[in-house]
Amino acid sequence: MLRLRNAGYKITPPRRAVIEVVLREGEHLDPNEILQQAQAIYPHTGRATVYRTLELLTTLGIVRPIYVGEHGPTYIRAEGGHHHLVCSLCGAVTDFDQCVADSMERELEARFGFQIRSHLLEFYGYCARCRQTQPEIAAN
Amino acid sequence: MLRLRNAGYKITPPRRAVIEVVLREGEHLDPNEILQQAQAIYPHTGRATVYRTLELLTTLGIVRPIYVGEHGPTYIRAEGGHHHLVCSLCGAVTDFDQCVADSMERELEARFGFQIRSHLLEFYGYCARCRQTQPEIAAN
DNA sequence: TAATCAATTGAGAATTTGTCTCAATTGATC
DNA sequence: GATCAATTGAGACAAATTCTCAATTGATTA
Numbered sequence: 341m342l343r344l345r346n347a348g349y350k351i352t353p354p355r356r357a358v359i360e361v362v363l364r365e366g367e368h369l370d371p372n373e374i375l376q377q378a379q380a381i382y383p384h385t386g387r388a389t390v391y392r393t394l395e396l397l398t399t400l401g402i403v404r405p406i407y408v409g410e411h412g413p414t415y416i417r418a419e420g421g422h423h424h425l426v427c428s429l430c431g432a433v434t435d436f437d438q439c440v441a442d443s444m445e446r447e448l449e450a451r452f453g454f455q456i457r458s459h460l461l462e463f464y465g466y467c468a469r470c471r472q473t474q475p476e477i478a479a480n
Numbered sequence: 481m482l483r484l485r486n487a488g489y490k491i492t493p494p495r496r497a498v499i500e501v502v503l504r505e506g507e508h509l510d511p512n513e514i515l516q517q518a519q520a521i522y523p524h525t526g527r528a529t530v531y532r533t534l535e536l537l538t539t540l541g542i543v544r545p546i547y548v549g550e551h552g553p554t555y556i557r558a559e560g561g562h563h564h565l566v567c568s569l570c571g572a573v574t575d576f577d578q579c580v581a582d583s584m585e586r587e588l589e590a591r592f593g594f595q596i597r598s599h600l601l602e603f604y605g606y607c608a609r610c611r612q613t614q615p616e617i618a619a620n
Numbered sequence: 621t622a623a624t625c626a627a628t629t630g631a632g633a634a635t636t637t638g639t640c641t642c643a644a645t646t647g648a649t650c
Numbered sequence: 651g652a653t654c655a656a657t658t659g660a661g662a663c664a665a666a667t668t669c670t671c672a673a674t675t676g677a678t679t680a
Contacts, residue, residue: 346616346619347616347617348616349627349628350627350628350675350676350677351676351677352627352628352629352675352676353675354628354629354630355628370666371666371667372665372666384629384630385629385630386629386630386631387630387631387667388629388630388631388632388667388668388669389628389629389630391666391667391668392628392629392668398568399568399569399617400568400617401568401604401605401606404604405547406547407545407547407553412665412666413547418568418604425588425592425594425596427594428538428539428540428541428558428597429539434592434594436588436591436592439584440580440581440583440584441580441581441601441603443580444579444580444603445603448565448576448603451576452565452574452576452607452608453607453608453611454565454567454574454603454605454606454607454608455605455606455611455618456565456603456604456605457568457604457605457606458603458604458605459601459602459603459604460600460601460602460604461581461599461600461601461602462599462600462601463581463584463585463588463594463596463598463599464541464544464558464596464597464598464599464600465541465594465595465596465597465598466541466594466595466597467592467593467594468592468593468594471593471595476487476488477487477539477540478595485648489656489657490646490647490648490655490656490657491647491648492646492647492656492657492658493646494657494658494659495657510637511637511638512636512637524658524659525658525659526658526659526660527637527638527659527660528638528639528640528658528659528660528661529657529658529659531637531638531639532639532657532658552636552637552667
């Protein structure tokens with residue numbers, strides 16, 4: 341909220357609602373789900389406003405879209421890192437915690453003059469279950 | 481192409497065209513651009529076939545969708561790693577090379593029984609130019 | 621507190637993107 | 651060359667996203 345105001349944007353009810361919904365713990369919501377939950381908080385919230393707010397919050401580095409499997413975008417808080425193992429066959433996503441990316445941030449910031457706020461590390465391949473059930477694909 | 485045949489799929493002109501387009505160096509093309517370029521190679525290529533082929537190639541671990549900035553999916557070769565610095569303000573994407581993710585693969589494979597084929601590491605933040613031109617946003 | 625004004629909004633139209641259906645075609649095998 | 655399941659393209663369809671514009675509202679100033 342402060343980040344919004346500091347950047348010169350108004351604090352409005354629909355913006356409050358969208359922020360509250362997206363920043364709730366553990367949610368990976370798509371724009372439509374965000375619209376519905378925002379309307380539970382502020383009933384007049386419109387679809388276009390949700391899209392506009394998500395774009396704004398993404399620009400400000402507060403939330404971030406992530407894409408997993410064959411589905412459309414889902415939004416999460418941008419802060420910190422996100423680490424996934426993604427199965428190319430069944431689409432299953434497994435989170436893991438320890439990550440060596442933090443150790444790279446300082447050097448990249450120095451080298452590119454880039455101010456890093458968060459990161460995403462994803463490994464793609466075949467999960468244990470699919471390797472058993474569809475060995476002919478995983479073998480190639 | 482061999483991976484396709486080995487997995488039991490036919491080699492057809494539109495599939496050839498899509499593969500050729502996506503695997504060309506340095507391209508991050510969206511499905512519509514892929515359709516157009518594939519039609520330049522094989523004019524009869526249809527939209528549905530492009531989507532079907534991209535899904536198939538993704539399943540086989542040959543290509544992969546990536547999502548950057550506010551735009552829709554874009555396809556790249558899956559092989560190996562992709563490393564990006566993504567500016568949340570202007571959307572600029574900078575590639576970098578050295579990456580410590582490889583060192584994690586063996587351990588993750590052992591821990592989760594996962595067969596890793598590729599990875600994506602992205603850092604999000606503000607690029608040097610935007611930090612200068614829009615300091616009030618980057619400062620928050 | 622009231623007045624002001626640019627920023628923001630919602631509703632729905634319009635566009636874009638992705639999926640599905642099905643008859644016709646084609647690649648691989650023999 | 652014959653066979654047949656896999657694949658295809660066209661266009662209908664559905665879903666997701668963006669645009670438009672008059673009405674409203676938040677923040678600032680008086």
